[in-house]
Amino acid sequence: MTEAALIVGRAAALRIENLDTDQIMPKQFLRRIDKAGLKEGVLFDLRFDSQGRPNPHFVLNRPAYADASILIGGANFGCGSSREHAVWGLLQFGIRAVVAPSFGEIFHANAINNRLLLVTVPLDVAARLMDDADDPSAALLRIDVDAQTLHSRSVCAPFELTSRQRQMVLEGQDSIGLTQARQAQIEAFAQAHWDRHPWLRGVARRRA
Amino acid sequence: MTGKTLYRKLVDAHTVAPLDEQHVLLFCDLHLMNEYTGPQAFAGLHEQGRRVALPDQHLAVVSHVIPTHPVPVRVIADADSARQASTLAQNCARFGISLFDTHHALQGIEHVVAPEHGLIRPGMVVVCGDSHTTTYGALGALGFGIGTTEVEHVLATQTLVYRLAKDMRIRVDGALASGTTAKDLVLAIIGRIGAQGARGFVVEYSGRAIDALSVEGRFTLCNMTVEAGARGALVAPDQRAIDHVLSRARDIPANQREAACSAWTGLRSDESAAFDLEYHFDASDIAPQVTWGTSPDQVMAIDGRIPSPAAWPDGPARLSATRALSYTRLQAGAAMEGTPIQHVFIGSCTNGRLEDLRDASRIARGRRVARGVRAMVVPGSGAVKAAAEAEGLDRVFQDAGFEWRKPGCSMCLAMNDDVLDEGVRCAATTNRNFEGRQGRGAITHLMSPAMAAAAAIAGCITDVRRMDQPA
Numbered sequence: 089m090t091e092a093a094l095i096v097g098r099a100a101a102l103r104i105e106n107l108d109t110d111q112i113m114p115k116q117f118l119r120r121i122d123k124a125g126l127k128e129g130v131l132f133d134l135r136f137d138s139q140g141r142p143n144p145h146f147v148l149n150r151p152a153y154a155d156a157s158i159l160i161g162g163a164n165f166g167c168g169s170s171r172e173h174a175v176w177g178l179l180q181f182g183i184r185a186v187v188a189p190s191f192g193e194i195f196h197a198n199a200i201n202n203r204l205l206l207v208t209v210p211l212d213v214a215a216r217l218m219d220d221a222d223d224p225s226a227a228l229l230r231i232d233v234d235a236q237t238l239h240s241r242s243v244c245a246p247f248e249l250t251s252r253q254r255q256m257v258l259e260g261q262d263s264i265g266l267t268q269a270r271q272a273q274i275e276a277f278a279q280a281h282w283d284r285h286p287w288l289r290g291v292a293r294r295r296a
Numbered sequence: 297m298t299g300k301t302l303y304r305k306l307v308d309a310h311t312v313a314p315l316d317e318q319h320v321l322l323f324c325d326l327h328l329m330n331e332y333t334g335p336q337a338f339a340g341l342h343e344q345g346r347r348v349a350l351p352d353q354h355l356a357v358v359s360h361v362i363p364t365h366p367v368p369v370r371v372i373a374d375a376d377s378a379r380q381a382s383t384l385a386q387n388c389a390r391f392g393i394s395l396f397d398t399h400h401a402l403q404g405i406e407h408v409v410a411p412e413h414g415l416i417r418p419g420m421v422v423v424c425g426d427s428h429t430t431t432y433g434a435l436g437a438l439g440f441g442i443g444t445t446e447v448e449h450v451l452a453t454q455t456l457v458y459r460l461a462k463d464m465r466i467r468v469d470g471a472l473a474s475g476t477t478a479k480d481l482v483l484a485i486i487g488r489i490g491a492q493g494a495r496g497f498v499v500e501y502s503g504r505a506i507d508a509l510s511v512e513g514r515f516t517l518c519n520m521t522v523e524a525g526a527r528g529a530l531v532a533p534d535q536r537a538i539d540h541v542l543s544r545a546r547d548i549p550a551n552q553r554e555a556a557c558s559a560w561t562g563l564r565s566d567e568s569a570a571f572d573l574e575y576h577f578d579a580s581d582i583a584p585q586v587t588w589g590t591s592p593d594q595v596m597a598i599d600g601r602i603p604s605p606a607a608w609p610d611g612p613a614r615l616s617a618t619r620a621l622s623y624t625r626l627q628a629g630a631a632m633e634g635t636p637i638q639h640v641f642i643g644s645c646t647n648g649r650l651e652d653l654r655d656a657s658r659i660a661r662g663r664r665v666a667r668g669v670r671a672m673v674v675p676g677s678g679a680v681k682a683a684a685e686a687e688g689l690d691r692v693f694q695d696a697g698f699e700w701r702k703p704g705c706s707m708c709l710a711m712n713d714d715v716l717d718e719g720v721r722c723a724a725t726t727n728r729n730f731e732g733r734q735g736r737g738a739i740t741h742l743m744s745p746a747m748a749a750a751a752a753i754a755g756c757i758t759d760v761r762r763m764d765q766p767a
Contacts, residue, residue: 105616106491106591110730115711119361119376121335121383133732138718162612164492167525168730169709170333170427172443190495193527194427197459198443215611250318252457263445264346267321267453270313274455277312277323278350287548287556288325290352291415295394 097157108168152224166195299566333425404677414545434514436533478513495525505579589620648676666755
C-alpha cells in the first residue's frame with residue numbers, strides 16, 4: 089500500500105460552519121509570488137489574538153494536537169474566495185486530509201489539484217468524528233483511500249471518491265501534460281468553434 | 297424528449313472531449329487574470345518550459361492590491377504587493393497578454409472592466425482566479441472562479457478539467473418595491489436558500505422580476521450568487537443584454553452582427569428542460585436587506601429582528617450563529633435599525649458600477665455624512681469613475697462629505713491599505729461579511745448602495761425607504 093493510500097493521524101475538530109478561505113488564509117499572507125511561507129497564515133485569527141499571542145484554547149494550539157494531520161470541519165468547509173493559498177497553507181501546516189459534510193466548490197478543485205484529501209461524510213458521521221477527536225487519547229483517525237473507509241474510536245464509515253479524486257490522491261497526475269497530449273483535438277475544436285462564432289476569436293487582443 | 301437547459305447548452309458547446317462521468321475538457325473563450333492569484337501559475341509555466349497557448353484570449357488587470365487614494369500618481373507602497381504587480385506586467389509582456397496596469401486610465405476591478413469593454417459576450421465560457429467570475433451570467437456567459445493550478449492549466453491549454461454542475465432554476469416573479477434593488481433581491485435569496493443552498497449547482501434566473509432588472513442589476517445578482525455556493529449563475533440574454541454587448545463590443549464587424557444576434561437570441565433553456573432543483577420567489581415581498589452575521593446568508597429585512605441561534609439545529613450550525621452574533625456584537629431579538637456605524641464603503645465588483653453610484657448619490661445629494669463616520673466611494677473602474685464625474689456625481693459625494701477615491705477592489709477584501717481597525721462597524725456594498733474580511737475584528741454589514749449611503753447620512757443602519765426623497 090502506498091503512503092498516499094493510508095492516512096493515519098490525529099484529528100482536530102473545527103465546529104465552524106461555512107469556514108471560508110479568508111479565515112483559512114487571511115489576506116496579509118497572499119502577497120507573495122511563490123507558494124512559500126503560508127504555514128504561518130493558516131487559520132491565523134483563530135490561532136493568534138490581535139497582539140499575535142497564541143490562543144491557548146484553540147484546538148490546534150493545544151499540545152495534544154500539535155501533530156494533528158486531519159481536520160474535521162463543518163458544512164461548506166472552504167467556501168468563499170478562490171485563493172488556492174488556503175490549500176497550500178493547510179498542506180504546509182501538515183494537514184493531509186479534511187473530513188466534512190461538504191466543501192466549497194473551488195476549494196474542492198484546488199484540494200484535488202494539490203492532493204489534499206477531502207472526505208465528504210454525512211452530518212451525523214461528522215458529529216461523531218468530532219466527538220471522538222475531542223478526546224486526545226482517542227483522536228487517531230485512519231483513512232483508507234484504497235478501501236474508501238474511515239475509522240475512529242466509534243465510527244467505521246465508507247466514503248465516496250470520484251475516480252479523478254482517487255487517481256489524483258493516490259498517484260498524482262500532470263494534468264497539463266495530459267491535456268497537452270490532446271493538443272490537436274483542442275486546436276480542431278477551437279477552429280470549428282471560431283468558424284461558428286467568429287466574434288469570440290482573439291477577444292482580448294491588444295486591449296490595453 | 298427532454299430539452300436542454302441553457303447551462304448544458306453552454307457546456308456542450310465548449311466540450312472538447314468528455315473525460316469521465318463527472319468531468320469534461322472544457323474550452324474557455326476568455327480568461328481574466330489579476331495580480332495575486334496568478335503569479336504562481338506563471339511560475340509553473342516557466343518551470344516546465346511551457347507557453348501560453350492562445351494569448352489573445354486572456355486579459356490581465358491589477359485590481360486587488362492597488363491603493364485607491366485620490367492622488368495623481370498611485371504608488372503601491374507595500375514591497376510585496378508592488379512585486380506582484382510588476383511580476384504580472386513582466387509575465388504579460390513576455391507572453392503577449394493585454395494588461396490594464398496600475399497607471400492605465402481604464403484600470404479597475406476585473407469584473408467591472410471586462411464587460412464595460414464588450415469583452416464578455418453571450419454564449420462564452422469565462423474563467424478567472426476569482427470566485428466572483430459568476431458575474432458574467434448576467435450576459436448569458438458561463439463564468440466561474442478557478443484556483444491557481446487551474447489558471448496555469450488554462451494558460452497552457454485554453455481548457456480546463458471541468459466538473460459538471462447540476463441545474464437549478466430560481467424564478468422570481470412580481471416587481472421589486474421602491475427602495476429595493478438587485479442587491480436586496482440576491483441577499484434575500486441567499487438568506488432563503490443558505491450559503492450552501494446552491495453548492496454544486498449552476499443557477500438560472502428567470503421570471504418577471506429578473507426581466508425587469510437592468511444589466512447592471514443582473515451583474516449584481518449573478519456576482520453574489522456565488523455566496524450561495526453556486527458554481528455559476530445565468531440569465532438568458534434578452535434584447536437588453538444583447539444591446540449592452542453590441543454597443544460596447546465595437547470590434548465585432550458589421551457583417552458578423554446579425555449572426556451574433558441570432559446565436560445569442562437562441563441562448564435559452566428549452567421549454568421541456570428539466571432542472572434538478574427549482575425555487576420560486578416573489579420580488580414584491582422583499583424589503584431592503586442587511587446582514588447581521590459573518591456569512592452572507594445571515595441576513596434580514598431592515599425592519600425585522602435579529603434571529604436567535606436557537607433557530608438553527610444543534611451543532612456547528614447553531615454554534616456558528618452564536619459565534620457570528622458574538623463577533624458582530626449584536627443581540628438576538630434586537631432591531632438592526634439604529635445600530636451605529638463608523639465606516640461606509642461603496643464600491644466592489646458587486647456594487648461599484650455607474651448605476652450603483654447613481655443610487656447612492658441620490659441619497660447623498662444635499663445631505664451630510666454624519667459626524668464620526670468615514671464614508672468612501674470607490675468606483676469599480678476608471679471608466680465608471682470618468683462617467684460618474686461627467687454626471688457630477690463626484691461633486692455630490694464630496695459635497696456631502698464622502699471621499700471620492702480611485703478604482704480598485706479596495707476595502708471589499710482589504711488587500712491594499714484600505715483596512716478597518718478592530719471593532720469598527722462598516723456599512724458595505726460588498727459581497728462578504730466574513731470574519732476579518734475588511735480587517736481583523738472589523739464588522740461588515742452588507743447592503744445596497746442606497747442603504748449604505750443612507751447609513752452614512754444617518755450615522756447608523758437605517759431604512760432607506762424613509763430617506764428616499766430628495767433632501
